[in-house]
Amino acid sequence: MSDVDEVITRAHRTEWARVVATLTRRFGDLDLAEEAAAEAFAIAVERWPADGAPPNPGAWLTTTANHKAIDRIRREGKRAEKQQEAGMAHDDDPPEPHGVIEDDRLRLIFTCCHPALAAQSRLALTLRMVGGLSVPEIARAFLVAESAVGQRITRAKAKIKAARIPYRVPSAEDLPARVSGVLAVLFLVFNEGYLATGPDTDPVRRDLTAEAIRLTRLIRALLPDDGEVAGLLALMLLIEARRPARVSTGGELVPLAEQDRGAWDATLIAEGHGLVRERLAAAAAGVAPGRYQILAAINAVHTSARDIRDTDWSQVLALYDQLVRVDPSPVVALNRAIAVAELDGPDVALAAVDRLEDRLAGYHAYHATRADLLRRLGRGGQSRAAYDKAVELAGNTAEIAYLTRRRGQLG
Structure with missing residues (x-):
């Protein structure tokens, strides 16, 4: 892979969600935003190898996508209000502050996870829009055909447009009803980064795991008392802590039993264990743990053992028995x-x-x-x-x- 190809690949992983979020905020149309972003990346693939990568790939992609969105609006000639907004949008806008980008992404994920959308469609759409995952990658995550994923995404975007679902973070009273769908998406985004399913990507995608953790921290700030939010954050941290030891220098996956535990990130483990202890205290007070809290507890057992031989397998099995009652899926049964x-x-x-x-x-x-x-x-x-x-x-x-x-x- 050439240096320019690497820049394009890295830009797609890191900038896709930002470009889509920025255009969705600007034009209020998720479908338009994705189409314009896709055109911008297609132009990058065509031009950058010949002209060289720009100094700021993200800004170039945003500006190009903005041009394409305006062109589409003008060609359609149907959306007078958006035409006026497009005319007011300056192509030379400076890069937006990092805080606004965070807010845009949070708005985008809550828009895609609106309860008016079917659960499977919510997941597929958000993985595409926020995670930047391809349709084949999403299909592998769901263990379904690519055509089924494409149909889910199309139906979800049509529903958002028809129902005029707002592009915003919901009010405080609406958050609890929306958060479970958001967490499911963030977990899938994290999993794709933890063990990428595509043959043409890095085996571990640090950009996806970092983004999933960052967004989960934002959700936790909104809902500090939600046990499943804390559980998911703990789970991600404890898995991410093992990342430095998961792939050998020769590019081979290193299973848990063979990993160098001295290479694990002690700071992330300490934070994850603290969250697990917090949830265990809540469980002792009569608050039943959910799926992510139990998974976090399982990972806490594994990361507490200094050697694979020290693992408390009885505790692990007891936790899986508890998890099966909450999530009786075949994948959980396989891990058990x-x-x-x-x-x-x-x-x-x-x-x-x-x-x-x-x-x-x-x-x-x-x-x-x-x-x-x-x-x-x-x-x-x-x-x-x-x-x-x-x-x-x-x-x-x-x-x-x-x-x-x-x-x-x-x-």
Whole structure:
């Protein structure tokens, strides 16, 4: 990849949401904003390799997208009010203060997560608009077809336009009803950064994890007493703390059991543990924990152990038993089986994993988990077949490298 290609890729990851948010605020039309942003990035791909990248890629993209939005409005000739607003917009506007950008992004995420939109459409739209994820990346996150994701995004944008959903952060009394959808989106954005699903991206996307954490901190400032907001922030911090040890210098994923725990970020772990203790105190007072709080507690157990052999697997399993009651999804059941393997053996865990085949046959982690359990049971041929399937379905380059090496060790 050339230097200019790297600049374009980095700009798309860091500037997409900012450009869309800025244009949505300026013109009040989410569909127009995305189309103009897409045109601006397409022009960058065409021109920058020949002309060189501009000194300020973000400002260039915003100005170009603004031009394209104005051109579209003028061509349509239907929106007199927006035409007037467009005429007042100066192409040479200076970069906006960082605080305004934060406010714009917060407005954008709450607009996309409006309760008038279907839950799946909210998630898909926000991942596209705020996270800047491609349709294939979103499809992999949902384990559904790309066409289904495209339809969800189209329906959501049409609903926003038809219902005239406002581009703003909701009032204080409306926040509790909206926050669960926002948290679900932020968690998915973080997950895409934590383990990117696309073969053409970095295996770990620091830009996405950092943005998800930043936005979650903003939500926590709005709702300081919301347990699930605190739980999600703690979960992100404890996972992000392990990032320096997650990919080897050779570009291979390093599983939790093999990570250098001395490379973990102690400051993030301390903050995450503090939030978990805060939520445990609330649970002791009779406030039932939600999904993110339980997941944070599981990660707190893992990050408390100085060595993988010191992990309190009984506590991990007890927390997963609690999580299954809150979120009885097949992915949770798959992760629970990993803890079962440590306590009751790989044969018991394999029986639990095999019961998930109908629902997780297209999920690479299902086959990777089976492959490891079969390897531990000495069933090399079956393990190799499971590794083959996991490699075929995985998109993350570091994960593929790890799975390929493990498969090669079978002999």
